[in-house]
Amino acid sequence: MLKVRLLGSGSGGNCTLVSSGDCHILIDCGLNARRISHGLREAGIRPDHLSGILISHEHRDHIAGLPVFLKSAPVPVFLSPGTAAGTALNGTEAPAEHFQVGQPFAIGPLEVIPFAVSHDAVDPCGFIIRCRGVQLAHVTDLGCMTELVRQRIRQSHCLVIESNHDEEMLKIGPYPWPLKQRVLSRVGHLSNRDLGRFLAEDFDGAAATIVLAHLSRKNNHPEIARQNVRDALAERASARADAFEIIVADQDRPTPLITID
Ligand SMILES: [Zn+2]
Ligand SMILES: [Zn+2]
Numbered sequence: 566m567l568k569v570r571l572l573g574s575g576s577g578g579n580c581t582l583v584s585s586g587d588c589h590i591l592i593d594c595g596l597n598a599r600r601i602s603h604g605l606r607e608a609g610i611r612p613d614h615l616s617g618i619l620i621s622h623e624h625r626d627h628i629a630g631l632p633v634f635l636k637s638a639p640v641p642v643f644l645s646p647g648t649a650a651g652t653a654l655n656g657t658e659a660p661a662e663h664f665q666v667g668q669p670f671a672i673g674p675l676e677v678i679p680f681a682v683s684h685d686a687v688d689p690c691g692f693i694i695r696c697r698g699v700q701l702a703h704v705t706d707l708g709c710m711t712e713l714v715r716q717r718i719r720q721s722h723c724l725v726i727e728s729n730h731d732e733e734m735l736k737i738g739p740y741p742w743p744l745k746q747r748v749l750s751r752v753g754h755l756s757n758r759d760l761g762r763f764l765a766e767d768f769d770g771a772a773a774t775i776v777l778a779h780l781s782r783k784n785n786h787p788e789i790a791r792q793n794v795r796d797a798l799a800e801r802a803s804a805r806a807d808a809f810e811i812i813v814a815d816q817d818r819p820t821p822l823i824t825i826d
Pocket of ligand 1: 575576579624626627706779
């Protein structure tokens with residue numbers, strides 16, 4: 566069994582708690598450290614009892630809380646050497662554990678498989694987490710759905726995936742043109758449309774729960790993202806759209822606890 570809760574998600578900061586029994590890890594540490602500690606305590610977990618923190622890439626919204634969090638809870642930080650080069654762990658006693666993107670490794674009972682994504686960071690990755698026959702896919706910050714991502718996330722029982730922006734809202738929205746181009750590019754962020762296309766055409770239907778993550782505050786709306794996914798799932802030939810639970814993650818509030826078994 567895996568338990569998953571996104572403590573917060575968006576360009577203002579990202580952090581997800583994943584638990585199996587008494588093994589608890591974070592994926593990314595981009596929220597304010599106090600908020601992360603509070604989220605852990607609410608779940609009955611002492612911050613210094615974490616088995617580790619996985620870092621997907623070195624952008625600020627994924628690591629901003631790390632230095633302060635590690636001062637009070639110096640737990641192991643798992644990251645690729647490329648990501649480590651851009652991530653300040655100095656001043657803390659936290660051990661850095663380097664992984665190679667593409668190479669599985671274990672944290673207690675969890676098997677972790679980091680896989681490459683297309684994003685403008687040094688060595689960005691998504692994660693598959695497996696434990697006793699159940700599988701979580703966690704993938705945000707990707708400019709496009711590459712064949713590798715499609716393959717890796719197959720057979721996941723819970724899919725946490727980016728639904729960053731509505732392309733029309735982005736085009737007419739307040740961002741300066743260079744930033745619009747960056748977000749829309751193949752190394753930017755995944756649009757509602759690209760996620761919808763994947764769900765309608767390629768999704769294997771294994772995930773009973775789909776969590777929409779890393780929504781843009783300015784260029785998306787939770788109900789637009791949710792309806793887009795409902796419409797995409799309804800296009801699938803094989804399954805009813807209401808067979809899937811859709812959760813939209815929020816920047817400021819944790820998601821409900823998701824149990825995968
Ligand atoms: Zn991000
Ligand atoms: Zn990023």
